[in-house]
Amino acid sequence: MSKDGILFDRVTFIGIGLIGSSLARSVKKTGSAAHITVCDINQAHRDKAVELGFADDASGDFIAAVKDADLVVICTPPGVCGDAAAAFAPGLKEGAIVTDVGSVKQSIIHDVSQHLPDGVHFVPAHPIAGTEHSGPEAGFAELFDGRWLILTPPAGTDETAIAKVRTLWERAGSQIEIMDAQHHDMVLAITSHLPHLIAYTIVGTADDLGEHLKQEVIKFSASGFRDFTRIAASDPVMWRDVFLNNKEAVLEILQRFSEDLTFLQRAIRWGEGDKLEELFSRTRKIRREIIEAKQA
Amino acid sequence: MSKDGILFDRVTFIGIGLIGSSLARSVKKTGSAAHITVCDINQAHRDKAVELGFADDASGDFIAAVKDADLVVICTPPGVCGDAAAAFAPGLKEGAIVTDVGSVKQSIIHDVSQHLPDGVHFVPAHPIAGTEHSGPEAGFAELFDGRWLILTPPAGTDETAIAKVRTLWERAGSQIEIMDAQHHDMVLAITSHLPHLIAYTIVGTADDLGEHLKQEVIKFSASGFRDFTRIAASDPVMWRDVFLNNKEAVLEILQRFSEDLTFLQRAIRWGEGDKLEELFSRTRKIRREIIEAKQA
Ligand SMILES: NC(=O)c1ccc[n+]([C@@H]2O[C@H](COP(=O)([O-])OP(=O)(O)OC[C@H]3O[C@@H](n4cnc5c(N)ncnc54)[C@H](OP(=O)(O)O)[C@@H]3O)[C@@H](O)[C@H]2O)c1
Ligand SMILES: NC(=O)c1ccc[n+]([C@@H]2O[C@H](COP(=O)([O-])OP(=O)(O)OC[C@H]3O[C@@H](n4cnc5c(N)ncnc54)[C@H](OP(=O)(O)O)[C@@H]3O)[C@@H](O)[C@H]2O)c1
Known part of the structure; x- marks a missing residue:
């Protein structure tokens, strides 16, 4: 696939938040689409997208928004991807490609696929990037x-459709990995x-402490706690949906985590310093490997 | 206390790692000491300190190192502060000030104080900064x-000694808070x-996965996991000591955390999205307060 130039005549984004607007900006910048339409339930977000210049037009009407679209990118919270697909599917043209960016894959594939007409290609995707x-x-x-x-394209997905979605993301600077949706959901659970x-x-837990103690926790948060607060400031609706839609894998890995935590709790209670030090030395190595993999 | 100029004629650092060497650099830079001696069990670290120029001399002999010192700063791992104090205490001069930088306070106060002769002032301290x-x-x-x-000076600690240690840290750019050692240990546990x-x-938990899965976890760590690996790369010996020396407070807060985690686990299992969303919205607020408190 060529390194630049138009990949899709018309691209429509359904949901134009952090991820949707980032990809739309990249598509604009790389000239990968002749025309970008955005569709979002939030009027203010639609207006903002046009004002900021990465959307050519915007609509609250799902069917009108996808009319003539060669690519539709679903960027809503995970729990409503299926509803969005149900709303826009009747407007899709034959041969259109639908993709998404959701953080869980099995449930979204299930929710979206059932609404798509024959002759439309669905290429599920998940960018490992966010704020x-x-x-x-x-x-x-x-x-x-x-x-x-x-x-995570299901077996039998059109190869040309996969290649085009792949190129779109490569132009955004991404490295591509293809895997099975179930495996994706397990890896991402971890x-x-x-x-x-x-x-x-x-x-x-900190928020439930008395007000005075909580103020001190905020004051002295630089000693470790604050790194957790950044993660815990992530979008509540998106994360609610992630947990509800990747229940099995999350509960399985959570069970392992709880066992490991109980092991450390016991080591602390009984003063078994060697067990603590052994683990703390092992975990240091993983950090080095992440730095070597340039993901730090 | 004056903003610059010599505060102590001779300062000795016991343990010259991350924290000791950072404070020694600051003391050098602000001209707060006429002479800096370092004492460390690690010969390579002693040599490095002199080579890097923030120590005027170095010694492996605890008693010789503190001879004539006006201030002794213990910067060893928490579990050996008492041993270090036992080793250097016989060399202290009348009126010397001893301080430390340990991440737990009650146990260090207990371990160190018992070795210090009368006429020596102990001012326990803990900088909320590190890497x-x-x-x-x-x-x-x-x-x-x-x-x-x-x-966390115990009741009756010499006020002049407290003021001098305070000034040393203010010159390093720190804001000072005085609190009870027990309260410190609870706040820091959280x-x-x-x-x-x-x-x-x-x-x-991730390290215990099979090798293949572990490699994928490293590859895709940018989605949350990597932030934990930075914290989990902290010094194993120091952290072993922290947990062994602040056992009660850690076990108490860990118990609360486990209950809260079980509550969420149950909400995920039973698909109670409202409970998840309610919590995730509350935690977002704490982040804002930390940003407002300029601790982000
Ligand atoms: N954030 C990350 O770090 C990250 C990383 C990788 C993947 N993802 C995935 O990216 C997707 C979007 O996340 P995001 O962070 O971009 O969220 P976001 O900033 O909240 O954006 C979502 C947008 O979709 C709109 N929306 C909600 N329900 C809709 C519906 N039924 N139809 C059309 N639009 C709807 C939202 O409007 P309102 O604001 O009015 O609700 C908002 O404008 C999710 O599937 C998530 O799993 C996120
Ligand atoms: N790291 C942080 O983020 C942080 C933050 C606030 C407070 N603190 C506190 O600061 C103190 C030092 O931590 P750090 O991060 O600076 O550790 P560090 O970089 O490992 O430095 C500790 C130094 O003390 C030496 N040492 C070990 N045992 C000794 C002994 N018995 N006598 C003399 N020297 C000895 C070590 O030598 P070897 O390397 O050969 O063992 C090393 O040079 C700890 O009490 C910790 O609780 C740390």
Whole structure:
């Protein structure tokens, strides 16, 4: 696929928050689409997208928005991707490609596919990049630069459609990995969903302390706590949906985590310093490997 | 106390790793001491301190190192502060001030005080600043700039000694807070010790996965996990000591955390999205307060 020039005549974004607006900015910047339409339930977000210049027009009407679209990118919270697909599917033209950016894959594939007519190609995708901010103003074209993009196309997905979606993301600077949706959901449960759950929990535990103690926790947060608060400031609706839609994998990895935590708790109670030191030395190595993998 | 000029004729650092070398650099830079001696069990660290220029001389002999010192700063791992004090105490001169930088306070006060002769003043301190790196090369003079320094002097501690230690840290850029050692240990259990324990646990859980899955976790760590690996790369010996020496407060806050995590686990299992969203919205607020408190 060529390195620049138009990839799709018309691209429509459904949901134009952090991720949607970042990709739209990149598509604009790389000239990959002749025309960008955005559709969002939030009028202010639609207006902002046009004002900021990365959308050519905007609409609250799902069917009108996807009319003539060669590519439709669903960028809503994970729990409503299916509803969005149900709303726009009747407007899709034959041969259109639909993709998404959702943080869980099995449930979105299930929710979206059932609404798509024959002759439309669905290429599920997930960019491993983000921030704790939301909305169209939080986005920026470089968000995906040097980051991974995981594609999870079900067996039999049209190869040309996969290649075109792949190129779109490569132009945004992403490296591409293809994997099975179930495997994706397990890997992400470990690298992303459990860390977020833990961060939300610990910040919640602190929030439940009396007001005076809480103020001190905020004051002295530089000693570790504040790193968790950044993660725990992520979008509540998106994360609610992630946990509800990747329940099995999250509960499985959470069970392992709880066992490991109980092991450390016991080591602390019984003063078993060697067990603590052994683990703390092992975890240091993983950090080095992440730095070597240039993901730090 | 004056803003610059010599505060102490001779200062001796016991342990010259990240924190000791950072403070020594600051003391040099601000001209707060006429002479700096370092004492460390690690010969390479002693040599490095002199080579890097923030120590005037170095010794492996604890008694010789503190001879004539007006201030002795203990910067060893928390678990050996008492041993270090036992080793150098016989060399202290009448009226000398001893301070430390340990991350736990009650146990260090207990371990150190018992060895100090009458006429020596002990002013326990804890800088709320650090990195995941260790050793004298990891230090830098600006580490404490704009960060908190907590003093936990027991009732009856000499006011002049407190004021001098306070000034030393103010010159390093720190803001000073005075609190009771027991309260310190509870606040830090929440803001620092529990976050580190959790981070060590989750990185350990990932390390126990099969090699293939582990490589994928490293690859896709940008989605949350990597922030935990930075914390879990902190010094194993120091952190072993922290948990062993602040056992009660850590176990108490860990118990609360576990209950809260179980509550979320149950909400995920039963699909109670409202409970998840309610918590995730609350935690977002704390982040804002930390940003407002300029601790982000
Ligand atoms: N944030 C990350 O770090 C990250 C990383 C990788 C992937 N993702 C995935 O990216 C997707 C979007 O996340 P985001 O962070 O960009 O969220 P966001 O900033 O909140 O944007 C979502 C946008 O979709 C709109 N919307 C909500 N329901 C809709 C519906 N039924 N139809 C049309 N528009 C709707 C929202 O409007 P309102 O604001 O009015 O609700 C908002 O404008 C999610 O699937 C998420 O899993 C996120
Ligand atoms: N790191 C942080 O983020 C942080 C923040 C606030 C407070 N603190 C506190 O600062 C203190 C030092 O931590 P750090 O991060 O600076 O550790 P570090 O970089 O490992 O430095 C500790 C130094 O003390 C030496 N040492 C070990 N045992 C000794 C002994 N018995 N006598 C003399 N020297 C000895 C070590 O030598 P070896 O390397 O050969 O063992 C090393 O040179 C700890 O009490 C910690 O609680 C740390």
